[in-house]
Amino acid sequence: MVKTRFAPSPTGFLHIGGARTALFSWLTARSSGGQFVLRIEDTDQQRSKQEYLDEILDSLTWLGFDWDEIFYQSKRFDIYRGYADTLIKKGLAFQQDGAIFIKYNFETIKINDSIRGEIIFQELPKSEDVIIKSDGFPTYNFACVIDDALMGINRVVRGEDHISNTPKQILMYQALGFEVPLFAHLPLIHSEGGGRMSKRFGATSIREYRDLGYLPKALINYLLLLGWSPGDNREIISLDDARKSFNLEKVAKTPAAFSMDKLNWVNGQYIKDSNSEDLAVYTKEFLTKNNFITEEVPLEYIEKVVNLYKQRLTKLSDLLDWSRFCFYDDYDYLPESGEVLSNDITNYIAALIDVLSELTDFNALTIEEKFRALAKDLGIKPGVLVHPVRVALTGGKTGPGLFETMDLLGKSGVVNRLNRLIAYWAKPKADEGE
Numbered sequence: 001m002v003k004t005r006f007a008p009s010p011t012g013f014l015h016i017g018g019a020r021t022a023l024f025s026w027l028t029a030r031s032s033g034g035q036f037v038l039r040i041e042d043t044d045q046q047r048s049k050q051e052y053l054d055e056i057l058d059s060l061t062w063l064g065f066d067w068d069e070i071f072y073q074s075k076r077f078d079i080y081r082g083y084a085d086t087l088i089k090k091g092l093a094f095q096q097d098g099a100i101f102i103k104y105n106f107e108t109i110k111i112n113d114s115i116r117g118e119i120i121f122q123e124l125p126k127s128e129d130v131i132i133k134s135d136g137f138p139t140y141n142f143a144c145v146i147d148d149a150l151m152g153i154n155r156v157v158r159g160e161d162h163i164s165n166t167p168k169q170i171l172m173y174q175a176l177g178f179e180v181p182l183f184a185h186l187p188l189i190h191s192e193g194g195g196r197m198s199k200r201f202g203a204t205s206i207r208e209y210r211d212l213g214y215l216p217k218a219l220i221n222y223l224l225l226l227g228w229s230p231g232d233n234r235e236i237i238s239l240d241d242a243r244k245s246f247n248l249e250k251v252a253k254t255p256a257a258f259s260m261d262k263l264n265w266v267n268g269q270y271i272k273d274s275n276s277e278d279l280a281v282y283t284k285e286f287l288t289k290n291n292f293i294t295e296e297v298p299l300e301y302i303e304k305v306v307n308l309y310k311q312r313l314t315k316l317s318d319l320l321d322w323s324r325f326c327f328y329d330d331y332d333y334l335p336e337s338g339e340v341l342s343n344d345i346t347n348y349i350a351a352l353i354d355v356l357s358e359l360t361d362f363n364a365l366t367i368e369e370k371f372r373a374l375a376k377d378l379g380i381k382p383g384v385l386v387h388p389v390r391v392a393l394t395g396g397k398t399g400p401g402l403f404e405t406m407d408l409l410g411k412s413g414v415v416n417r418l419n420r421l422i423a424y425w426a427k428p429k430a431d432e433g434e
């Protein structure tokens with residue numbers, strides 16, 4: 001049975017690269033019904049923080065991962081110490097200045113990496129290495145090897161930045177008499193500006209993407225495309241489908257390039273394909289968390305807002321920029337509306353208010369019918385009414401479909417907003433610019 005692990009150090013938030021490693025490691029196990037272990041490498045007491053640990057677990061869960069076991073290295077110091085003592089007894093390690101060192105017995109090492117193929121290590125910069133520091137803490141390589149062996153990990157899937165650790169770890173497996181697992185080193189993820197992913201090129205942590213309103217399934221789908229493809233040009237692929245066809249040998253050897261446009265596209269596809277009710281629940285949570293709306297806003301109303309924007313959203317935070325008028329009517333008319341505002345058509349708008357007030361079944365279809373009929377009666381093009389009405393309802397010149405917007409705001413909402421525009425026109429000109 002395949003058994004893999006993800007081994008984050010809680011010294012920072014879970015970032016895009018870490019999440020991609022977790023995903024590929026999880027898929028390696030789950031694609032063959034194997035097991036997945038989460039191992040918290042919290043041996044660096046200075047840099048490990050509870051806040052980071054909480055966030056990592058939270059982000060992994062949010063992304064949809066599950067694990068069969070979880071271990072904390074900080075609770076296993078006796079185990080590492082025991083194996084260090086065994087090595088001393090076997091003459092393979094020695095104690096000096098309070099620390100314990102392993103003696104490497106190096107000869108050329110060859111591995112067959114599942115992604116990179118054969119890798120040959122010709123030399124090792126050191127002939128000995130600390131395995132237990134003088135403060136009693138194990139070093140990364142030592143704790144990692146013991147844990148991978150004791151936890152039965154037979155596929156080590158991790159970032160390419162760990163390749164240089166691999167020969168040392170193999171020597172440790174051999175010294176300890178453990179079986180060496182198969183390794184798979186994932187290529188790096190380059191940022192859009194080239195080089196390492198960094199803050200300079202936008203968000204790096206999963207939490208930031210979550211806060212921006214990306215959907216977990218979309219983010220997972222995007223991470224999957226950073227190095228893997230199902231092989232048939234499909235770009236929208238669910239975790240469940242990927243689980244059925246994932247295979248490490250198909251992972252690209254070359255660095256993957258992070259693309260915000262692509263992520264936005266993928267996220268937009270997931271938003272479009274979402275079930276409106278589910279999306280409304282998630283959106284409500286998102287908007288409330290951002291103090292954009294309060295709990296009292298009914299879910300049915302959020303669902304209508306979501307449906308209004310579904311086709312054009314790339315991420316939920318777009319709603320923070322676009323949809324304020326759906327929840328509040330205290331907006332100022334945007335400067336872009338100046339042209340519309342300077343053209344007083346109070347009579348037409350008053351006529352529209354009359355017509356709409358009489359409408360009993362107030363929905364996008366009936367509104368459109370009445371709207372067009374009124375324009376005809378007035379002998380004007382519907383366009384003459386469209387722009388001022390939009391400004392009255394939203395404060396600006398752009399927005400979702402006008403009749404759908406009116407449907408959303410309801411009869412009294414629409415009438416009040418239209419009256420507000422009439423009041424604006426009625427204000428003496430001297431007031432302008434105040």
Ligand code: GLU
Binds near residue numbers: 008157159162
């Ligand atoms: N704690 C290590 C890291 O976060 C894990 C390395 C490994 O997977 O072996 O990079």
